[in-house]
Amino acid sequence: MRLRLSLTGNPNCGKTTLYNTLTGEDEYVGNWTGVTVEAAEVEMRTLYGDATIVDLPGAYSIDAYSSEESVTLSYINPERSDVLVNIVDITNLSRSLFFTTQLIELGIPMIVALNKADILQDKIDSKALALALGCPVIPISAQRGECLEAMVTLAATASKPAQQREFPNDQARFDYIEEILDQVYLEKVDRTEVTTSDQVDRILTSKLLGLPIFLYLMWDIFSFSQSVVRIFSTLISDVIFDTWLSGLFHWVFDLIGLNPLLQALVADAMLGGVGTVLSFVPLIACLFFLLGLLEDCGYLSRVTVVMDIFFKKIGLSGRAIIPMVVGTGCSVPGILATRTLENANERKRLCVLTPFIPCGRKMPLMALFSSLFFAHAQWFYPLLYALTISVIFVVGYVLKKIFTIGHEDSIFIMELPPYRFPRLDFAVQQMCSKTLSFVKRAITIILLCNTVIFLLQHYDFTLHRAQSSDSSMLAVVGSLLSPFFLPLGLGSWELVTATLTGFVAKENTIATLSVIFLSGGQDFFQASSDNPLLSAFTPVTALSFLLFQLYTPPCFSAIATMHTEMKDRGWLILGLGTQCTVGYLLSFLAFQLGTLLTTYRIHSSFLLGIGILFGMFSLLQIANKVLEKDVEEVVVRS
Amino acid sequence: MTIQDGKAGQSYHVGSVEGNEKNKTYLLTLGIFAGSTLTIITKTQSTYIISVKDGRYAIDHALAGQICLIPSRAPQLDSPSPIQYHFNKYSDAYQQAFPQEEILQRLKVLEQAQSTWLQQEVSPPDQSLKQAQQLRLEARARTLDARLHTVEARLRTLEAKARTQEARQKTQEARTRLQLARLDAQRERKSPEELESDIDLISYPETALGVCL
Numbered sequence: 001m002r003l004r005l006s007l008t009g010n011p012n013c014g015k016t017t018l019y020n021t022l023t024g025e026d027e028y029v030g031n032w033t034g035v036t037v038e039a040a041e042v043e044m045r046t047l048y049g050d051a052t053i054v055d056l057p058g059a060y061s062i063d064a065y066s067s068e069e070s071v072t073l074s075y076i077n078p079e080r081s082d083v084l085v086n087i088v089d090i091t092n093l094s095r096s097l098f099f100t101t102q103l104i105e106l107g108i109p110m111i112v113a114l115n116k117a118d119i120l121q122d123k124i125d126s127k128a129l130a131l132a133l134g135c136p137v138i139p140i141s142a143q144r145g146e147c148l149e150a151m152v153t154l155a156a157t158a159s160k161p162a163q164q165r166e167f168p169n170d171q172a173r174f175d176y177i178e179e180i181l182d183q184v185y186l187e188k189v190d191r192t193e194v195t196t197s198d199q200v201d202r203i204l205t206s207k208l209l210g211l212p213i214f215l216y217l218m219w220d221i222f223s224f225s226q227s228v229v230r231i232f233s234t235l236i237s238d239v240i241f242d243t244w245l246s247g248l249f250h251w252v253f254d255l256i257g258l259n260p261l262l263q264a265l266v267a268d269a270m271l272g273g274v275g276t277v278l279s280f281v282p283l284i285a286c287l288f289f290l291l292g293l294l295e296d297c298g299y300l301s302r303v304t305v306v307m308d309i310f311f312k313k314i315g316l317s318g319r320a321i322i323p324m325v326v327g328t329g330c331s332v333p334g335i336l337a338t339r340t341l342e343n344a345n346e347r348k349r350l351c352v353l354t355p356f357i358p359c360g361r362k363m364p365l366m367a368l369f370s371s372l373f374f375a376h377a378q379w380f381y382p383l384l385y386a387l388t389i390s391v392i393f394v395v396g397y398v399l400k401k402i403f404t405i406g407h408e409d410s411i412f413i414m415e416l417p418p419y420r421f422p423r424l425d426f427a428v429q430q431m432c433s434k435t436l437s438f439v440k441r442a443i444t445i446i447l448l449c450n451t452v453i454f455l456l457q458h459y460d461f462t463l464h465r466a467q468s469s470d471s472s473m474l475a476v477v478g479s480l481l482s483p484f485f486l487p488l489g490l491g492s493w494e495l496v497t498a499t500l501t502g503f504v505a506k507e508n509t510i511a512t513l514s515v516i517f518l519s520g521g522q523d524f525f526q527a528s529s530d531n532p533l534l535s536a537f538t539p540v541t542a543l544s545f546l547l548f549q550l551y552t553p554p555c556f557s558a559i560a561t562m563h564t565e566m567k568d569r570g571w572l573i574l575g576l577g578t579q580c581t582v583g584y585l586l587s588f589l590a591f592q593l594g595t596l597l598t599t600y601r602i603h604s605s606f607l608l609g610i611g612i613l614f615g616m617f618s619l620l621q622i623a624n625k626v627l628e629k630d631v632e633e634v635v636v637r638s
Numbered sequence: 639m640t641i642q643d644g645k646a647g648q649s650y651h652v653g654s655v656e657g658n659e660k661n662k663t664y665l666l667t668l669g670i671f672a673g674s675t676l677t678i679i680t681k682t683q684s685t686y687i688i689s690v691k692d693g694r695y696a697i698d699h700a701l702a703g704q705i706c707l708i709p710s711r712a713p714q715l716d717s718p719s720p721i722q723y724h725f726n727k728y729s730d731a732y733q734q735a736f737p738q739e740e741i742l743q744r745l746k747v748l749e750q751a752q753s754t755w756l757q758q759e760v761s762p763p764d765q766s767l768k769q770a771q772q773l774r775l776e777a778r779a780r781t782l783d784a785r786l787h788t789v790e791a792r793l794r795t796l797e798a799k800a801r802t803q804e805a806r807q808k809t810q811e812a813r814t815r816l817q818l819a820r821l822d823a824q825r826e827r828k829s830p831e832e833l834e835s836d837i838d839l840i841s842y843p844e845t846a847l848g849v850c851l
Contacts (some may be wrong), residue, residue, distance in 0.1 A: 004753035065660070095669050095691040170666050170675060172787060191692045192649060192677040198694075202680050205696065305696040309684050312698075342660075411661050412698035413668070416687065 002043070003051040006075055008049050008103065008603070009087035010096050011035075011058030011493060012417050014115040018087060018142035019055035022152070026433045027055060028333065029426070031298040031517065033415045034058070034322065034340035037068040039075055048156035054081070056450035057339075060095075062102045067347070068339040076106060083155050084110040090117055090139070091418075097133075097177045101165070104135065109158040113151050114139040122186045132180040134163030172378045197419050201302060210306035217294065223381065225287040226367055232282035241275030270447055270520055273511035277442045280364035280507070281435055287360060288329060288434040292427035298419045300325060305605070308412050310594060314396030317341065320350050324392075327357040329434055331558040334359070335565055343410045348566050349399045352575035353392050355562075356582075360438065361506040365549055368510060372533055373542040384550070387586075391551060395582060402624060405457070440509075446511045449504055453497065453515050453554045469516075487609025488584070489541040489591040499548060505555045540594030544587045552583030570627040577623055581616045588613065641688065641702035645778050646681040650707035653817065657704045668695065670705060673821045708814055748775060 007015045020027055023042045029035060034057070056075050057068040064070040075081060086103055088096040091262040092206040103110055114126055117139035130137040136154050140147040167173045203209055246267060253263045292298070300322060308318025318338055327334025331354060338350045358366060366384065374380040411509040456474040459466055470493075479491025485496050494516045502509040517532035537545065553559055555578050563572050588609045595603045644650055652674050655662050669691035670676065679694065680687040686702045688695055747789075 060664070063663055063667070065664045067668075092692045095693055098667060098669070174669065174671070174674065189692075192679075193687045194647065194679060198679050198687065201694075202682075205680075205682070205685055205687070207683055207685075301696075305685050308698055318698075342664075409700065411657065411701045411704075412696075413665070413701060414696045416694040416696055418694075460774055 003046075003049065003156060004054060004080065004082045005051055005085055005152070006054040006056055006081040006083070007085050007087055008056055008072060008076060008099075009058060009115075010060055010092070010099060011090060012415065013058065013087050013089040013092075013096065014142045015058065015087050016040075016055055016115070016479050018115065018140070018148070019053060021142055021145045022054055022148055024260070026429070030295040030300065031417050032419065033301065033417075034066075034068060034319075034337070037071070037336050037339040039071055046152050046156045046449055048153065051152070051156060059099065062098055062106075066340055066342045067344075076103065076108070078106075081108055083158050085155050086110055086112045087142075087267060088112055090114045091119060093124070094174075094177055094181055097180065098170075098173060100133065101167070101173050101177065101579055104133065104162045105164055107161045107164065109161050110135050111151070111155050111158050112137045115142050117141050118144060118146065123185060123189060125184050125186055129180065129184045134165075141379075171575075200419065201416065204299070204302045205305040207309070207332060210302075211310075213307055214303050219298075219382070219385075221287065221290040221294070222385075225283050225290065225363070226370075226381070228282050228286045232279075236275075236279040236281065240397050241271060244273060245275070265451065265454055268518065269450045269515050273450035273515045274442050274447055276514040276518075277364065277446055277507050277511050278439065280367065281439065283363055283437045285431050285435045286359050287363065289427050289431040289464070291325075291329065292430035293424075294424040295325075295430075296420070296422040296426050298417045301414055301416050304414050305416075310393075311396075314393055315400035316346055316350060316396065317410050318410070320346075320353075324357050325352045327354045327359055329360050329553045331357070332361045332438075332561045335558060335561045338565060341410070345403060347411060348568070348571050348575075349396065349403065351562050351565050351571075352417045352578055353396055355558055355579060356388060356392050356395070356551060358388065358550055359506070359554060360434065360491055361555070362550055364507050364510055365546065368533075369542050369546045372531070373537065373539045387547075391582060391586070395578060399578070416573075423525065440505070441505060442511075445505055446508050449501060449508055450511050450515050453501065453512055457516060483608065484612065487591070487603075487605040488587045489538075489544050489595070489603075489614060490548070490587075491605075492536075494536065495541075495545065499545070501556060502549050503553065506549060509549060540591055540598060543594060544591035547590050548583050548587035550583070551579065551586055553579045568622070570630055574620065574623045574627055577616070577620045581613070581620060584611060584616060585624070639707050639708060641676075641678060641686055641697070641705050642699065644678045644681070646678050648709075649675055649677045650709060651818065651821070652676055653706040653708045655705055657701075665705075676705070676707070694818070707748070707818055742786070745779060745786070748779050751775065798841055 007019055009015050012031065012035070016027045016029045016036050019025060019040065019042075020029065020505065023044050025042055027036070027039070027040050036055065036057045039054055039056050041052050041346075043052050044052060045051075054075060056072040059069040059072045062073060062076070064073050076084060084103055084106075086100050094528075100112060112129070112133060112135060114129075114137060117124075118141040124136045124139070126139050136158060137155055138147060138151050140151050143150070165176070167176065204213060249267055249271060250263075251405060253266075258266075303321050303325070304318040306318070307321040311318055311320045319533075320338075322340065323334045323337040326337045334354045334357065338347045338354065341347045341350060366381075370380050379483050410514045453474065456477075457469055457472050459473060460471050461473055461476065468476060474497055478496040481496050481500070482491045482493060485491055485499060490496060490499055497516065498509050501512040513533065513536075517536060543620075559572075559576065562575060566572050566575065571585045592603055592606055592609065595601070652670060652672055654672050655665055655670060665671065674690065677689040678686060679689050684699050686697050686699075688697060
């Protein structure tokens with residue numbers, strides 16, 4: 001039977017770093033509490049046979065406080081774990097051993113791994129600790145990969161549970177730990193002194209400077225990444241895809257005499273569409289490299305402190321900023337990160353708010369449209385982010401006012417890990433894994449989607465080649481839905497299609513636009529009048545299109561994650577409805593106001609748009625009433 | 639007092655933790671419970687950074703108000719209490735404004751003047767004038783006397799107040815000592831048996847240790 005080794009310990013003690021070093025996996029790590037929110041497992045070979053290593057979210061005790069701690073607790077029982085590897089942060093023994101003493105009581109064979117031993121090994125007597133706890137103790141360094149083989153061997157051979165000790169209450173447990181520590185510490189370290197880290201915290205978490213510093217840092221990261229895209233994207237799109245690969249493919253096609261339609265399918269739909277999306281790889285890579293550096297130094301915990309005052313106004317705790325910062329990469333892990341919130345009501349509201357943050361997939365769209373239509377407007381980016389923050393706070397406030405059942409003010413307590421110098425290898429690893437997932441999606445889902453769009457664009461409903469694109473299946477379906485998008489200025493079937501494919505994946509919108517509009521030799525980055533996007537959009541419709549894409553639900557995978565996290569269909573419908581309404585409303589306002597300001601006339605579709613919005617609000621209200629009734633029923637029953 | 643009233647850079651014992659059971663249990667797992675030690679590192683308007691069990695935590699204003707503290711070291715009795723200090727300061731100021739000695743001096747001078755005046759022989763027409771003067775002098779003396787009484791009374795009140803405050807503080811100190819003594823007693827009661835006798839020697843896989851060392 002395969003041995004199951006579960007890595008357990010306090011949050012931010014280095015479990016996932018150990019797991020990655022040990023198994024060569026690529027799980028998400030960061031220097032703050034609550035990075036891992038779900039279990040991960042992998043099989044590996046040890047000297048004593050095959051074993052399954054399970055990485056679990058951190059927990060402070062065996063009484064679950066937040067939902068990610070419940071995940072851990074469901075794993076630490078004899079059915080799901082043969083041996084527990086309790087990772088203990090050597091710099092915080094007095095707190096970590098509390099969980100250790102609780103784990104010992106479970107009666108599962110266990111070893112203790114003293115992580116970060118490279119920092120304090122000389123000051124700790126690990127043998128004395130082993131004697132006191134009654135289980136093997138081994139000092140390791142997960143980051144440097146020291147003593148890991150020995151640890152696995154020790155775990156694989158651990159067969160009997162540690163000696164159990166009974167405590168009348170938890171305070172007695174702490175007293176017992178104090179006694180142990182007197183024997184274990186060879187040299188006592190005073191951690192109550194004010195350190196340089198504390199001095200830095202005083203500035204970074206101050207009410208006056210905290211927020212401006214955070215906004216400045218985020219602004220720098222995003223604007224730097226956007227400037228990189230302008231340099232490299234044209235290179236990738238023009239040189240690699242349009243010149244080299246296109247030339248190569250055409251040479252091969254001529255050689256084998258391929259059908260012109262198939263030629264166009266491969267060259268325009270597959271190569272062109274995917275190429276346009278892949279030209280944003282430098283943007284994604286740069287963004288994640290910089291965010292990786294920021295995450296690794298421990299700054300994110302301080303941001304929660306800064307944001308706590310603001311999030312309190314919309315009934316959330318400062319921890320809500322973590323899902324949002326994680327969500328700048330991708331909404332899926334962002335929504336998963338809401339698990340660190342203790343209150344279920346807060347968690348659900350945050351699941352609705354997190355996707356409003358422009359994720360890495362929306363970045364290409366923002367970069368493309370801003371460089372084409374608002375290249376000279378320096379205010380455009382700050383405006384978009386200011387709008388996003390306002391949307392989060394307004395929607396958050398409305399949700400707080402509507403959903404009062406089950407809401408209670410939660411306490412805010414956040415561990416502040418010591419600062420450390422950001423590691424380049426960590427940032428590179430983060431960058432590679434995120435970029436790889438972006439590329440993977442481009443050559444799978446987007447490739448497939450482009451092929452379907454291309455075929456729908458070239459065939460009509462009789463399955464014959466369409467005379468022109470306007471009589472194709474795509475055009476017919478797009479035209480049917482166009483009244484809905486007319487008040488947004490996106491009434492043409494091409495734009496309707498591009499808008500809808502955004503629900504599959506946001507970067508897919510660009511791919512679809514390129515399949516529909518681009519023909520051989522063209523690309524979206526040229527600023528000349530040849531650029532088909534400049535004729536398809538006006539700056540007003542471009543803004544309306546962009547806002548619709550930014551604030552409507554991100555993609556199917558994010559919606560599925562929202563469903564699993566909310567565990568409630570009513571909430572999901574309401575959340576998605578809210579996101580759709582907000583996206584539609586902002587897009588509508590942008591188009592109608594833009595039209596009014598540029599032409600001094602009200603657009604003919606204004607009343608239609610008001611009608612649609614009225615309908616959306618009414619549906620939301622009905623959904624809200626149904627949900628309220630359900631919640632009340634649950635409360636009455638309980 | 640709670641963390642909100644605590645001073646940055648000072649260590650305290652936790653007296654009690656308020657709030658719901660779930661939060662209390664969570665705080666306990668971090669090492670915040672009645673009797674544990676806590677140091678306030680930084681204190682701003684809305685956030686408090688505290689050090690508990692080798693870890694640093696940021697907490698919000700509301701939570702800071704739920705954790706009641708006892709000063710880690712009992713206050714020293716020989717040093718003047720804040721109340722005593724203020725009493726001294728104010729009574730000094732009061733005496734400066736209404737100096738007792740000066741009033742007494744003035745009263746003495748007045749009495750001397752009166753007796754000299756009475757001994758003087760005066761003509762009958764001046765008799766009424768003399769009487770009027772005497773009455774005025776008597777009235778002035780009475781005023782001064784009354785003022786003296788007021789000052790004395792005022793000082794007595796202040797003294798009484800200070801005594802009350804001092805007594806209160808002493809009671810508080812006694813209470814704090816009692817609480818600390820109780821905590822110590824609790825600890826002693828719960829202290830486990832000798833560790834060595836409990837634990838069997840643990841068998842290590844020598845190979846693993848060999849690789850490690």
